[in-house]
Amino acid sequence: MSSAAASNSLRAARPKREQTLAQRSTRLAYILLLPTFIVLLLVAFYPLVRTFSASFTDEIFAKPGQTISNVGVDNYRKLLTLQLITLPEGKTLAEVVPKGPCIPQTPNNQVSRGSCPEGQGELFFRKVSDFTILGTTYLLVATDRDFIISIGNTLVFTVASVTLEVLLGLAVAMVVNQKFRGRGAMRAIMLVPWAIPTVVSAKLWQFMLKDNGAGLINDLLSNKLHIIADYQPWLAQSSLQLPSIIAVDVWKTVPFMALLLLAGLQTIPADIYEAADVDGASKMQQFTRLTLPLLRPTILIALIFRTLDALRAFDVFSVLLGRQVLSMATFNYEKLTQSNLYGYASAVGVIIFVLLFAFTIFYMTTFRVETD
Amino acid sequence: MANPSSGLYAPAATQKTQPTTMNRLLSTRTLGRVVFWVLIVLVAVYMLFPFIWAITSSLKTETERIQTPTTYIPQNPTLQNYGAVLQNPKFLHGLLNSAIVSISVVLLALVFGAFAAYTLGRLHFTGKRFILYIILAMTLFPQISILSGLFAVVKELNMYGNLTSMIFSYMIFTLPFTAWVLTSFFRTLPAELEQAALVDGATPIQTFYMILLPLTAPALVTTGLLAFISAWNEYLFALTFTLTTPDVQTVTVAISNFTGVIARQEPFGEILAASVVVTVPLIILVLIFQRRIVEGLTAGAVKG
Numbered sequence: 001m002s003s004a005a006a007s008n009s010l011r012a013a014r015p016k017r018e019q020t021l022a023q024r025s026t027r028l029a030y031i032l033l034l035p036t037f038i039v040l041l042l043v044a045f046y047p048l049v050r051t052f053s054a055s056f057t058d059e060i061f062a063k064p065g066q067t068i069s070n071v072g073v074d075n076y077r078k079l080l081t082l083q084l085i086t087l088p089e090g091k092t093l094a095e096v097v098p099k100g101p102c103i104p105q106t107p108n109n110q111v112s113r114g115s116c117p118e119g120q121g122e123l124f125f126r127k128v129s130d131f132t133i134l135g136t137t138y139l140l141v142a143t144d145r146d147f148i149i150s151i152g153n154t155l156v157f158t159v160a161s162v163t164l165e166v167l168l169g170l171a172v173a174m175v176v177n178q179k180f181r182g183r184g185a186m187r188a189i190m191l192v193p194w195a196i197p198t199v200v201s202a203k204l205w206q207f208m209l210k211d212n213g214a215g216l217i218n219d220l221l222s223n224k225l226h227i228i229a230d231y232q233p234w235l236a237q238s239s240l241q242l243p244s245i246i247a248v249d250v251w252k253t254v255p256f257m258a259l260l261l262l263a264g265l266q267t268i269p270a271d272i273y274e275a276a277d278v279d280g281a282s283k284m285q286q287f288t289r290l291t292l293p294l295l296r297p298t299i300l301i302a303l304i305f306r307t308l309d310a311l312r313a314f315d316v317f318s319v320l321l322g323r324q325v326l327s328m329a330t331f332n333y334e335k336l337t338q339s340n341l342y343g344y345a346s347a348v349g350v351i352i353f354v355l356l357f358a359f360t361i362f363y364m365t366t367f368r369v370e371t372d
Numbered sequence: 373m374a375n376p377s378s379g380l381y382a383p384a385a386t387q388k389t390q391p392t393t394m395n396r397l398l399s400t401r402t403l404g405r406v407v408f409w410v411l412i413v414l415v416a417v418y419m420l421f422p423f424i425w426a427i428t429s430s431l432k433t434e435t436e437r438i439q440t441p442t443t444y445i446p447q448n449p450t451l452q453n454y455g456a457v458l459q460n461p462k463f464l465h466g467l468l469n470s471a472i473v474s475i476s477v478v479l480l481a482l483v484f485g486a487f488a489a490y491t492l493g494r495l496h497f498t499g500k501r502f503i504l505y506i507i508l509a510m511t512l513f514p515q516i517s518i519l520s521g522l523f524a525v526v527k528e529l530n531m532y533g534n535l536t537s538m539i540f541s542y543m544i545f546t547l548p549f550t551a552w553v554l555t556s557f558f559r560t561l562p563a564e565l566e567q568a569a570l571v572d573g574a575t576p577i578q579t580f581y582m583i584l585l586p587l588t589a590p591a592l593v594t595t596g597l598l599a600f601i602s603a604w605n606e607y608l609f610a611l612t613f614t615l616t617t618p619d620v621q622t623v624t625v626a627i628s629n630f631t632g633v634i635a636r637q638e639p640f641g642e643i644l645a646a647s648v649v650v651t652v653p654l655i656i657l658v659l660i661f662q663r664r665i666v667e668g669l670t671a672g673a674v675k676g
Binding site: 175195 | 515
């Protein structure tokens with residue numbers, strides 16, 4: 001409809017039209033970006049702002065008619081206050097645990113007074129862990145021990161699973177990178193664990209990790225391979241819980257890792273290996289001097305993706321360990337949906353956000369330095 | 373053997389020992405081959421056994437499944453569990469809910485994502501670089517950290533307890549992903565196409581949906597499939613936003629708190645049958661689009 005008018009004015013107003021073309025392009029760009037912009041604003045930025053502002057209050061979730069008080073950084077203080085104390089010989093825990101910080105009592109936040117002044121309540125320290133170095137017993141105490149423990153669990157889970165996934169993924173990628181018949185089928189097989197929903201794979205493993213001989217893992221390790229003497233309660237015994245879910249996560253993610261690394265391996269030209277062969281480099285030297293340095297960018301990207309995933313792990317923890325062993329994500333979920341502590345859970349969310357942000361920045365700056 | 377090149381350099385004395393070296397070389401090569409295939413089989417078994425175990429165990433009777441030590445081949449295979457699962461209204465509802473949610477999410481994420489990707493991949497305007505960085509950062513956004521704020525927003529928008537809560541919230545991980553991956557595909561298209569269309573008098577919008585969009589169809593399929601899988605597999609939001617309304621729960625939530633019809637305690641037979649039913653379509657899709665998926669995954673990750 002406007003094409004006739006446009007062609008009429010084309011000759012007359014050429015310089016002006018040239019100018020508006022760029023402007024129109026910019027306007028079109030913003031119109032096309034508008035839906036994405038609005039959606040992301042509503043689904044990410046606005047909730048982020050809400051979470052952030054709620055983290056400074058004592059708001060209870062979905063409680064009509066409540067008095068919401070501004071509590072400053074008290075949620076963060078309660079979540080993050082921890083102390084390392086020594087336990088002198090002959091003393092008991094109760095005798096040495098220091099007094100916790102005082103925070104204001106509010107209608108929603110009924111902290112018992114303890115030794116605090118009127119109108120304030122005391123946070124109590126509880127033991128997170130103890131260890132002995134050179135005959136001295138140290139105690140780590142925190143005002144929210146469950147949160148500190150959940151951070152510890154998440155970090156152990158992340159470091160162990162990501163390390164294993166990179167190593168195993170690299171090994172699998174090296175094997176599958178060889179030319180052999182059935183390589184396409186092998187790649188298809190590698191997509192199976194990745195495609196299975198995490199909840200479903202967690203359920204499958206829960207079944208295989210049963211504590212008696214009906215569990216496949218117990219039967220394999222005990223009766224077939226004779227690696228362990230007795231059946232183990234993999235998901236019930238505290239020393240086996242984290243290793244078990246690390247194994248589950250590794251199974252689920254090694255194939256994905258291997259596929260990423262395989263794509264990286266295939267960008268390495270074959271002739272540099274031929275040149276290395278001619279120069280008499282051993283296979284081991286080729287691996288450490290050629291493959292690893294050239295694969296470094298791919299490994300780093302895979303590391304970023306996997307670390308961020310592992311730090312926010314929810315599904316495996318929730319399905320396999322429930323409330324017995326918490327990750328940061330399941331702790332946040334429990335505080336929000338079970339205890340209805342909206343303000344407190346929001347502070348947990350902000351802490352997770354900051355932590356993941358720091359990890360991303362750390363990796364990204366490292367990555368940029370590497371590729372320069 | 374009349375190998376001129378080896379004869380040229382080999383001294384006469386080594387002529388006798390050559391066959392044994394050849395043998396040794398040959399046998400190390402076959403040994404290498406054997407080790408290699410053992411490794412391949414080990415890797416394949418490692419990746420497949422939980423799923424195969426789920427299939428065989430889902431075919432066992434209740435008594436055989438709790439028998440210790442366990443059996444490896446079902447003695448009296450039965451489809452009882454599948455029958456029970458396919459009559460379980462919670463599971464069937466879950467399947468339907470998951471399908472509605474995932475398909476809606478994919479369509480929305482593809483439409484909005486394609487608009488954004490065309491803009492970011494083909495148009496020139498101020499602030500483009502900044503927006504690209506925002507989108508990339510969004511693909512790494514930690515959903516869990518805004519769970520409480522999002523819960524409040526979902527309640528305010530009256531989405532709590534119905535499927536829109538999930539369609540809405542899943543945008544947070546699908547839209548940045550589709551926008552980012554499609555942008556990289558749009559970039560690879562030759563600029564001549566647009567110039568030719570422009571010369572022919574097409575507007576940028578016409579160029580977009582008549583020329584460029586059909587060319588990105590393969591990329592749309594791949595990206596859509598990956599978005600579908602991530603929506604189908606989602607658990608945290610589905611669990612949180614349907615806590616008190618079981619009839620809108622997706623299938624992942626349904627499986628995670630399955631209460632069985634046949635078994636008294638943990639209805640693992642039905643859970644396993646349900647798991648197989650939920651996973652088989654995904655595996656079929658993955659096998660069909662195998663090559664494309666690998667490309668899409670690595671485009672999203674490696675080019676990042």
